[in-house]
Amino acid sequence: MFMILRTIFGMVVGWMASGVFALLGRNSQAALTIRPDRRQFLRNAALGAVGSVLALLGAGTGLLLWPRKTGDFGSALTVRAEDVPPVDGVPYRNIQGKFFLMHNSDGLLALYTKCPHLGCTVPWVGPPDSANAFQCPCHGSMYNYVGVRTGGPAPRPMDYMAVTVDEATGNVTVNTGEISERLAYAPEQATPYPV
Ligand code: FES
Structure with missing residues (x-):
């Protein structure tokens, strides 16, 4: 044809x-x-x-x-209620959205996996390899559970994304196109869950 x-x-x-x-x-x-x-x-x-x-x-x-959009990064992504980690639980990772969803006593925090130093992808390393920390494989920056730097050359904590919670379903929406920098952790960066 x-x-x-x-x-x-x-x-x-x-x-x-x-x-x-x-x-x-x-x-x-x-x-x-x-x-x-x-x-x-x-x-x-x-x-x-x-x-x-x-x-x-x-x-x-x-x-x-022609450059293709890789995954769903840049858009608003939903994390189902059953995937939301418990308080201080193992972070939920969304590879396409490039974030980890954390849950502490203040609420939820979606951490951008791009290292603030030179942009490598930062994985979460849990026991037995590490005492629950983000460890950048490139130059050794380390971050605690809420993404605050605890060592290495990174100039600031990990950036975080806007999070909203659907009260009816408990589902969480992470806006991967709305990323904020910070100099330290503050409770208001977290979104209360459940509301
Ligand atoms: S890119 Fe992560 S420490 Fe350098």
């Missing part, structure tokens, strides 16, 4: 091109009445076919190279 469409397209383009070339080649009113001969038509049809193939290849390459 694609081949047939391509051939038809090439012939149409070739016919149009032959007309244009004929007009350009004759600098008189009489040229308007001259139709391209068979040889011209075949040549221009071939040129049209080649042009159409190149155009399709270009469009395909453009689509391939």
Whole structure:
């Protein structure tokens, strides 16, 4: 099907091109009445076919190279109530959204996994490998449960995302496009849960 469409397209383009070339080649009113001969038509049809193939290849390459949104980062994502960790529980990780959802006595905190130092992804390392901390694998920055730096070269705590809670269902929405920096932890950064 694609081949047939391509051939038809090439012939149409070739016919149009032959007309244009004929007009350009004759600098008189009489040229308007001259139709391209068979040889011209075949040549221009071939040129049209080649042009159409190149155009399709270009469009395909453009689509391939067009940057795609990776995952759902940048949008508002829902964490189901059953996935919300208990107070001081193991953080819930959302890979597409690039956040960890923490739960302390103040409420919920969605921590951006991008290290504030040079941008590496910071994993949560729990026992037995570590005493519950975020440890950046690149230059060794460490952060506690609420993302406050406890060591390493990072200039500030981990950034956090806006969180809202659906009172009826207990589901949580994390807006991964709304990220805030901070210099220290404050209880108001957490969203009370359940409300
Ligand atoms: S990027 Fe995390 S410590 Fe350097």
